[in-house]
């Protein structure tokens with residue numbers, strides 16, 4: 387494990403950034419390219435570790451995937467084109483890869499084993515193994531099938547009518563990918579709307595899927611055809627610079643080509659409610675995923691409450707929203723966010739622990755956190771705990787610190803944003 391001296395005490399952030407490709411959409415472009423027929427071309431694919439884990443798994447399943455500087459090309463032969471892998475499928479640190487992959491493998495008539503790193507080994511898998519087993523797949527794993535390694539033998543699947551016990555796009559997507567292989571029509575009811583990239587991908591690849599309020603319906607046996615995908619920038623990555631621009635004095639940042647799918651824009655809603663000087667310009671709704679440019683300027687912020695159906699629309703942004711709240715006037719309360727406990731780390735614990743070290747006034751609750759605003763942040767040694775979003779949040783916090791800040795395990799950041807430090811250095815020039 388290495389450590390890094392972070393940039394501190396910054397007077398201003400200024401300039402224009404093009405945000406790298408969306409992680410959720412990049413994963414799905416490889417998966418759908420692999421289960422469709424023909425040559426899928428993907429531009430602005432995120433070159434993050436998690437997305438390379440997805441590519442590596444599908445190569446082991448027999449799919450030819452070529453990559454050069456500008457483009458990814460995936461040569462799919464339908465679900466039937468996937469073959470039994472000779473090796474275990476290693477998803478690294480990626481929850482999205484393992485859960486969606488299991489949905490695909492559930493319907494394939496061969497044996498496979500999925501594994502990941504230590505963090506993946508602690509994340510719950512029953513949420514996908516239960517519905518997929520109900521559809522007919524055979525699966526087993528450590529602790530009665532709850533944790534990796536998990537072995538699977540896919541089967542001919544029966545459709546399912548399923549009420550999701552948690553608002554999770556990964557679980558929904560795993561069932562949809564299995565549903566596409568089932569003998570009949572499956573329905574999924576989600577307790578709150580979650581990111582809908584899988585639904586949009588099904589349509590983009592020529593399939594049909596319908597939604598009526600929180601009820602989603604998909605028919606098995608549809609043939610998907612290759613597509614040309616341009617991946618918009620990741621709003622979850624843009625979030626770090628939206629917050630940085632709002633809290634570092636005298637700043638103005640333009641963020642280009644940011645994905646603005648309404649199931650992902652909770653951070654914009656919250657920042658506007660807190661009083662952020664944030665504008666959306668050049669919005670383009672004509673593509674399968676909307677995108678646009680964002681302008682953020684230093685802002686006078688006030689505390690807020692973040693809760694309820696908004697949580698799934700900003701789940702990955704909560705660590706950076708917590709930092710934002712340390713600079714707002716008054717109290718911010720984050721509730722109904724217990725899902726944070728089962729991410730790359732327990733993000734309630736790691737956010738509270740690491741921001742407290744820098745002098746923030748923040749306490750953990752059962753389902754979120756309470757933050758008292760307007761703290762002067764100081765220096766210290768902090769850790770990403772191997773969680774990319776915690777590492778990036780701490781690097782943005784350091785910009786406000788007037789003493790030295792050392793970040794342990796900064797490498798984790800390459801999971802979703804390999805150029806992150808380059809982008810900070812560019813804006814803080």
Ligand SMILES: O=C(O)C1=C[C@@H](OP(=O)(O)O)[C@@H](O)[C@H](O)C1
Nearest residue numbers: 410482553554555556557701702
């Ligand atoms: O479907 C996806 O691409 C994702 C869904 C979310 O997870 P959950 O489905 O577990 O909420 C999110 O936290 C993750 O970063 C990506």
Ligand SMILES: C=C(OP(=O)(O)O)C(=O)O
Nearest residue numbers: 479480481482702729730
């Ligand atoms: C939770 C995350 O990803 P995953 O679940 O794919 O590991 C994330 O990127 O914040």
